[in-house]
Amino acid sequence: MMTLSNTQQRLLWWSVGLSAIGYLGFALWSGWREVLQAFQHIGVLPMLAALALSLMNYILRAERWHLYLLRDQHPISRWTNLRIYFAGFSLTTTPGKAGELIRSLFLKPYGVQFHHSAAMFFSERLADLVAIVALTAIGFTHLPGGAAYFALLVAALLGGMGLLRTPWPERLLRRLAHWRHDSPGLIWLSDVAASSRPFWRGRLLWQVQGITLLAWLGEGIGAYLILHSLQADIALSFALFVYGFAMLVGALSFLPGGLGGTEATMTGLLVLQGMPLPQAIAATVIIRLATLWFAVLLGVISVMALPTPDSAEIKV
Secondary structure (H helix, E strand, O other): OOOOOHHHHHHHHHHHHHHHHHHHHHHHHHHHHHHHHHHHHHOHHHHHHHHHHHHHHHHHHHHHHHHHHHHOOOOOOHHHHHHHHHHHHHHOOOEOOHHHHHHHHHHHHHOOOHHHHHHHHHHHHHHHHHHHHHHHHHHHOOOOOHHHHHHHHHHHHHHHHHHHOOOHHHHHHHHHHHHOOOOHHHHHHHHHHHHHHHHHOHHHHHHHHHHHHHHHHHHHHHHHHHHHHHOOOOOHHHHHHHHHHHHHHHHHHOOEOOOOHHHHHHHHHHHHOOOOHHHHHHHHHHHHHHHHHHHHHHHHHHHHOOOOOOHHHOOO
16 A cells, blocks of 8 residues: 655654544634535535536546647556545645645656656646636626736737747746756756647547536636526526636735635625625535535545556556
């Protein structure tokens, strides 16, 4: 059984525990009675559907990671890849989800170098950003000047994606490292940039982006099912906008797991739409339980059940 050291396990449990306590405090402060009433109002089927769509999101993103590993010539089996990928969710409540880099620790026995797994992590974060912006765009036209802001953002994203296909990021980082007397950190980042370049070329780029968009669309529909159960006149396009925009704000805040920024944004947008504040807070808490905290739970379970590297596992 592949296990973490005692220190690493303590850090894992402290990270999850403190985030969970903080979130529990938020739920209790916002009104636990309203949250319980919202659970009862939503019913079992929409909740199960939302959880199933979240699980679909995780599985599709794990498949994306498997494509990265194959492109990097590391043919780990899909089942092992799934468990390793899910294990990364145990530390998703970290700034920028950087704790998900714990996957590098579990991939090391399979011959995956750290700067390669870091390149995969960087590439998937950017793919997520592109997909979530696309979801958010559905509702941008409802905002004053939203179409223009969206066009500028899409142009910036496409320009960034085009730049990643070239050697320029690597060259720039190495030049900066030279100016700073061969800074090891910048040299390592240049290696990451070089390793990520193949992930943004050819058919793999469109495969990854298609999978990513489908994954986040599923989770957005799950959020819509919860919101629609509480307020029947919520439109799917608005629900996708609320979910996507809240996720963007949470990611840009660099708070652990987007905690606080995502919730405040989602609640505020729902109140602006006419949902009463207690109900909006309850809806936000439930959506985050069905997405973020469901992932954390699966991550902790996966860490405890990771396999021992074995030659039988190294296959497509």
